[in-house]
Amino acid sequence: MSLDFTASVRLAQAGDAGAFAELYSLVYKDLYRIALLNLGNQHDASDVVSDTVLEAFTSISKLRDEKAFKAWITKILTVKIKNKRKEYKQIRNFREDIDTLDEEKLSDVNKEINYEGLEVMDGFRLLSEEERLVLSLSVVSGYSSEEIAKMFGTNANTVRSKTARAKSKLKKLVT
Numbered sequence: 001m002s003l004d005f006t007a008s009v010r011l012a013q014a015g016d017a018g019a020f021a022e023l024y025s026l027v028y029k030d031l032y033r034i035a036l037l038n039l040g041n042q043h044d045a046s047d048v049v050s051d052t053v054l055e056a057f058t059s060i061s062k063l064r065d066e067k068a069f070k071a072w073i074t075k076i077l078t079v080k081i082k083n084k085r086k087e088y089k090q091i092r093n094f095r096e097d098i099d100t101l102d103e104e105k106l107s108d109v110n111k112e113i114n115y116e117g118l119e120v121m122d123g124f125r126l127l128s129e130e131e132r133l134v135l136s137l138s139v140v141s142g143y144s145s146e147e148i149a150k151m152f153g154t155n156a157n158t159v160r161s162k163t164a165r166a167k168s169k170l171k172k173l174v175t
Contacts, residue, residue, distance in 0.1 A: 009066035012057075020057055027070055030141045031077050037136040038081045039088075040125060048084055052077040068150075074143070075151045078133060085129055123173035131166035138163045 005026070011019035031052060035045035056073045063072055124132060137143045137151075138159070145156040145163070152159075 005069070006066045009060075009063070009069050013061050013063065013066075017057075020060065023069060024053055027073055030070075031073065034074070034077060034133075034136045034141055035081060037124065037140060038129070038132050039084055044084055048077065048080045052080050055080075071143075071147055071151055074137070074141075078137075078151065081133070082129075123170050126173050127166060127170060130162065131169065134159065134162045135166045135170070139167070 005023075008019045008022050012023055028049070031049045032045055035048045036042060039045050039048065052073065055076050063069060124135070127135070134148065137148050138145070143151075145159040148159045149156040
């Protein structure tokens with residue numbers, strides 16, 4: 001990270017909203033990408049990123065290491081994503097009693113629509129929540145195993161193992 005980045009973090013910690021906006025502009029795309037891949041909904045991804053930024057802005061003074069800003073805000077995002085998933089589960093449980101989907105009609109629609117490249121996204125959606133999160137952080141956003149391990153308070157070797165298993169599972173789902 002550059003000195004300017006560290007200086008911007010320090011200014012933001014001192015209450016400079018412009019400096020925080022500058023930091024936000026540097027991490028927004030990564031935050032949104034992670035949220036969208038894990039939630040699969042643009043509106044919810046935007047909401048989760050907004051909630052993350054608001055929380056980060058109000059608590060940036062608690063950040064101890066200026067160089068850890070990106071990992072710190074990403075960790076806030078992952079907590080928000082997990083909370084949103086809990087909401088999804090509650091809504092899904094409620095709707096299961098109300099809505100039933102005719103599997104034959106859905107199958108017919110899927111046969112009629114032949115989108116190239118969607119196989120990977122379909123496979124991605126079939127992964128567990130943890131597998132999607134690890135892959136989106138490591139492969140899509142480029143975080144190292146060590147950085148992800150710090151975010152979740154785990155071992156980097158564990159992260160590497162989970163990433164490898166998730167990649168293998170995704171490959172099997174797609175082929």
